[in-house]
Amino acid sequence: MKNILGRxxxxxxxxxxDGRHVPVTVIEAGPCTxxxxxxxxxxxxxxxxxxxxxxxxxRVTRALAGHFKKQGVxxxxxxxxxxxxxxxxxxxxxxxxxxxxPGDRVDIVGISKGHGFAGGIKRHNFSGGGASHGSMIHRQxxxxxxxxxxxxxxxxxxxxxxxxxxxxxxxxEVVRADAERNLLLVRGxxxxxxxxxxxxxxxVKAASAAAEAK
Amino acid sequence: xxxxxVLNREQLKSxxxxxxxxxxxxxxxxxxxxxxxxxxxxxxxxxxxxxxxGKEAITVRRVAHGVGVEKTFLIHSPRVEKIEVSxxxxxxxxxxxxxxxxxxxxxxxxxxxxxx
Numbered sequence: 001m002k003n004i005l006g007r008x009x010x011x012x013x014x015x016x017x018d019g020r021h022v023p024v025t026v027i028e029a030g031p032c033t034x035x036x037x038x039x040x041x042x043x044x045x046x047x048x049x050x051x052x053x054x055x056x057x058x059r060v061t062r063a064l065a066g067h068f069k070k071q072g073v074x075x076x077x078x079x080x081x082x083x084x085x086x087x088x089x090x091x092x093x094x095x096x097x098x099x100x101x102p103g104d105r106v107d108i109v110g111i112s113k114g115h116g117f118a119g120g121i122k123r124h125n126f127s128g129g130g131a132s133h134g135s136m137i138h139r140q141x142x143x144x145x146x147x148x149x150x151x152x153x154x155x156x157x158x159x160x161x162x163x164x165x166x167x168x169x170x171x172x173e174v175v176r177a178d179a180e181r182n183l184l185l186v187r188g189x190x191x192x193x194x195x196x197x198x199x200x201x202x203x204v205k206a207a208s209a210a211a212e213a214k
Numbered sequence: 215x216x217x218x219x220v221l222n223r224e225q226l227k228s229x230x231x232x233x234x235x236x237x238x239x240x241x242x243x244x245x246x247x248x249x250x251x252x253x254x255x256x257x258x259x260x261x262x263x264x265x266x267x268g269k270e271a272i273t274v275r276r277v278a279h280g281v282g283v284e285k286t287f288l289i290h291s292p293r294v295e296k297i298e299v300s301x302x303x304x305x306x307x308x309x310x311x312x313x314x315x316x317x318x319x320x321x322x323x324x325x326x327x328x329x330x
Contacts, residue, residue, distance in 0.1 A: 012218050013268060015225055019244070019293040021268075026218055183217065 001089055001099050002202040003082040004029045005052035006184060008110065010194050014185060016102070016175060024175050025190040027108075027198055030182050032095040035073055038081070048086040050095060051076030052197075078197055085202045097184045100177035105206035109168045109199040110192030118162035126157075167191035171205045225268050227290050235260045235310055236303030236323050241274055241287055242296040253295055256285055259303065259323055261310040275313060282314065302326040 006029030013023045036049040055077040068075045071091055120126035120141040129137030144152050176185040192198055240257045258276030265271050268290050275284045287294050303323035
């Protein structure tokens with residue numbers, strides 16, 4: 001199964017077998033247990049819930065504890081559902097990075113780093129004003145729009161809270177999958193801070209491209 | 215030790231000889247031609263040695279048919295098969311950018327006599 005939960009460790013660069021030197025994000029992924037199997041008949045949709053990470057017994061909420069008990073599995077810190085690529089997956093089964101191969105394409109979901117209350121330059125890539133020569137518009141957002149309208153258009157890009165959003169990076173290449181150490185190396189950056197939970201899914205774009213090729 | 219340090223350490227080569235800028239080295243690297251792979255040798259003066267860990271790279275300069283050629287190699291790349299030191303040079307800086315502007319006799323590096 002090409003779905004897994006993991007923890008972002010950080011970035012480095014590695015040499016691939018074909019001699020390329022690529023920037024990678026190291027993800028400590030799995031081992032995950034299949035916590036629940038949702039079916040169309042009883043829940044209205046098909047999905048598999050994966051659990052990841054150790055948790056103290058006392059930290060599990062009563063509601064979740066009951067849930068785990070009913071399925072007969074150990075309690076885990078994180079539980080996330082996956083809807084695709086779940087054929088033949090049973091409750092209690094362990095999911096590791098062994099299901100991934102170099103060259104696979106994955107989508108990675110994470111919670112982006114928080115930037116607090118950020119201005120237009122950082123938040124929306126505004127270019128900013130001049131630095132000197134009497135320019136008084138340095139990092140200001142400048143005009144907010146038409147004065148004739150007498151109001152600010154909805155959805156216009158303004159300073160505000162930036163980051164801590166659920167972010168998906170699509171179509172990332174798996175560079176290495178190390179089943180012994182439960183490591184997944186993915187080319188390029190991945191949203192989130194070090195140590196944060198990341199969800200690795202089979203790539204949507206790669207799947208549709210493959211379907212089109214057929 | 216954290217996971218990233220372990221990963222970085224694993225890809226370092228143990229057979230890299232000791233050399234620094236000013237030395238003349240032979241770099242044997244694998245090149246792909248069509249569907250064949252062969253080893254190519256490039257000999258010249260090391261003008262820059264920079265970076266650390268897996269990113270450590272050298273720039274090698276030679277004058278071929280009157281044209282200066284500089285190539286950079288990642289020391290720990292699997293494409294670089296072997297590095298041999300053929301001469302030791304005496305230089306007073308770590309990055310020999312000044313060689314680019316010199317031609318002929320001025321572009322020489324004094325050789326260090328090494329007892330073998």
